[in-house]
Amino acid sequence: MIRWATFDCFGTLVDWRHGIATGIELLFPGRGAELLEVYNRFEPQVQAETPVRRYREVLAESLRRTAAEAGLELGPDDASVLGTGLPYWPVFPDTRAALARLREAGWRVALLTNCDRDLIGETQRRLAVPIDAIVTAEDAGEYKPGHGPFRRFAAAFEATAGNWVHIAQSHFHDMVPARALGIPRVWVNRHGDPRDPAVADAVLPGLDGLLPVVERVHAAAR
Known part of the structure; x- marks a missing residue:
């Protein structure tokens, strides 16, 4: 059998937690651990809203919402940092x-x-x-x-x-x-x-x- x-x-x-926090830290030094907990609230919401959304975009959209809640500005390509870093x-x-x-x-x-x-x-x-x-x-x-x-x-x-x-x-x-x-x-x-x-x-x-x-x-x- x-x-x-x-x-x-x-x-x-x-x-996963290290990966997300480290990616956030690259954009907002000193904020990785704090913003990880915010991000962790948004990711399941994004996945549930559009189940066919690719995970790279889930990562990017969840990060956008995290930054917006924290009052932080993302550059044009910044939201791709998590998908780019995931293989590492x-x-x-x-x-x-x-x-x-x-x-x-x-x-x-x-x-x-x-x-x-x-x-x-x-x-x-x-x-x-x-x-x-x-x-x-x-x-x-x-x-x-x-x-x-x-x-x-x-x-x-x-x-x-x-x-x-x-x-x-x-x-x-x-x-x-x-x-x-x-x-x-x-x-x-x-x-x-x-x-x-x-x-x-x-x-x-x-x-x-x-x-x-x-x-x-x-x-x-x-």
Whole structure:
């Protein structure tokens, strides 16, 4: 039986917060951490308003709204800074080893990402571990927490609760819809999110020790 471990990419495998804050810092030195929290409010709104909008434009529009709320002026091309920098966002230190261990144990690894094909293609080289399948928001025509990316993956790869575990950092984007769809799931709560941990079948603070937890969640779902 093929067993699938699917991951959200940005925030789970790649340090999304660092990437956004650093991009903002290039434009507004000393404001990156502060404006990250503002940006984080706008991005889901932009995604929900126009689900087919490409992620480069989601990044740009979310940054425009962030700057406007903060009373800051963006130059003509400034809003493209996040999309330009995304391929260089850092991979978390525990990512590559966790992915490699899953593959060595016979799991196939896939990404379900709120991103475009071209951007995730650039990011793959930083992961440095083979990825067996990718479903992007561009493919699904919808951003998570919409169910489109999950349903597209299930249909394309015959993934069910009996051979699939989803692993992600976002309670909102990943854990809630995965639970609604009955997908076994591991919440990687990297930032001490206080929301209900019962949304997940297991909770970890990072990817260290992921393999035995995934095996346990998988066995319980069969």
